[in-house]
Amino acid sequence: MAIKACVSAALAALACLSAQQAAAAETCPPLRWMTLGTAGGPVPTPDRSEPANLLTADDFSALVDAGDGTVVQLARRGLDLTRISAVFISHHHMDHTGGLPAVIGLRWMNNMPGQLTIYGPPGTREIVDGIIATMGPQSRVGFGLGLGQKSTPPSDSVRVVEMRSGDQVSSGNVKITAVENSHYDESVSGKADRAISLSYRFQLGSRSITYSGDTGPSAAFEKLATGTDLLVSEVIDLDPILASIRKTRPDMPEAVFQSMSKHLSTHHITPVDLGSLAAKANVSRLVLTHFAIPPAPLTNSEARLREGISRSYSGPVDLAIDLQSFDVACK
Ligand SMILES: [Zn+2]
Numbered sequence: 001m002a003i004k005a006c007v008s009a010a011l012a013a014l015a016c017l018s019a020q021q022a023a024a025a026e027t028c029p030p031l032r033w034m035t036l037g038t039a040g041g042p043v044p045t046p047d048r049s050e051p052a053n054l055l056t057a058d059d060f061s062a063l064v065d066a067g068d069g070t071v072v073q074l075a076r077r078g079l080d081l082t083r084i085s086a087v088f089i090s091h092h093h094m095d096h097t098g099g100l101p102a103v104i105g106l107r108w109m110n111n112m113p114g115q116l117t118i119y120g121p122p123g124t125r126e127i128v129d130g131i132i133a134t135m136g137p138q139s140r141v142g143f144g145l146g147l148g149q150k151s152t153p154p155s156d157s158v159r160v161v162e163m164r165s166g167d168q169v170s171s172g173n174v175k176i177t178a179v180e181n182s183h184y185d186e187s188v189s190g191k192a193d194r195a196i197s198l199s200y201r202f203q204l205g206s207r208s209i210t211y212s213g214d215t216g217p218s219a220a221f222e223k224l225a226t227g228t229d230l231l232v233s234e235v236i237d238l239d240p241i242l243a244s245i246r247k248t249r250p251d252m253p254e255a256v257f258q259s260m261s262k263h264l265s266t267h268h269i270t271p272v273d274l275g276s277l278a279a280k281a282n283v284s285r286l287v288l289t290h291f292a293i294p295p296a297p298l299t300n301s302e303a304r305l306r307e308g309i310s311r312s313y314s315g316p317v318d319l320a321i322d323l324q325s326f327d328v329a330c331k
């Protein structure tokens with residue numbers, strides 16, 4: 001309505017422009033991804049924090065994975081946990097969950113309002129229950145509201161929603177879809193109480209961000225990413241990693257090495273496979289994170305990563321650093 005009025009009000013062009021801008025801001029809320037931690041795998045590094053991300057979509061803020069150091073990384077950007085209402089866990093490897101006790105515990109200790117919803121694969125409830133159990137001794141001395149005051153039970157500060165492949169949830173205007181990817185092999189996934197590893201797509205109107213979590217090539221992940229504006233994906237620089245294992249572990253039996261090689265090449269994604277997936281899924285922009293690279297500066301791997309991806313994918317590729325933000329522009 002405001003824009004229509006502007007078209008006919010030629011004499012008030014400047015006023016109309018600002019009205020149009022205001023209308024655009026109203027109809028195009030922010031959709032932003034921040035890589036809080038971009039390390040790959042469970043080996044701590046001095047350069048990159050463990051895997052964690054912050055999604056901002058309209059007025060919804062969520063952590064996506066919460067590796068060790070998550071709350072510190074937030075603080076480095078002047079952010080605290082007050083506005084974060086959800087956490088999405090991709091899978092239960094500790095590099096993706098190690099920061100969860102601090103998120104839950106410090107949020108409760110600071111008496112932050114509202115309930116934190118923690119989404120994740122089956123098993124997430126068991127993990128959260130365990131974290132809550134560790135808070136027992138502290139909650140009994142009433143530190144939630146300050147020493148000597150009555151606290152609300154830590155268990156009241158969180159709720160858990162376990163997700164399986166194909167499940168969708170909504171929060172406000174944001175629709176979130178989870179699919180099972182290929183990070184766990186059949187020996188795990190064949191069991192009845194099997195663990196699963198999830199990739200997520202966050203959709204806000206016509207815009208979207210898709211997050212790989214940890215995965216190898218995966219038809220379900222590729223389908224989930226179809227047409228997405230921003231694909232945030234893990235990547236592995238496979239050959240140098242295998243060479244480095246050969247060098248540092250000459251004692252490793254060949255069968256164990258072959259098993260390790262199979263794990264790394266099928267449960268994580270190489271630049272060539274990722275480029276192929278991004279091209280087939282027609283993604284607009286690719287952001288690399290969770291760098292499974294040899295213990296050397298990323299610059300040593302960058303050319304190989306870019307070359308492998310560019311064999312199939314010609315869109316923009318960013319190699320994320322910690323605390324970097326990526327905005328999905330309005331259409
Ligand atoms: Zn990982």
Ligand SMILES: [Zn+2]
Nearest residue numbers: 091093183214
């Ligand atoms: Zn993993």
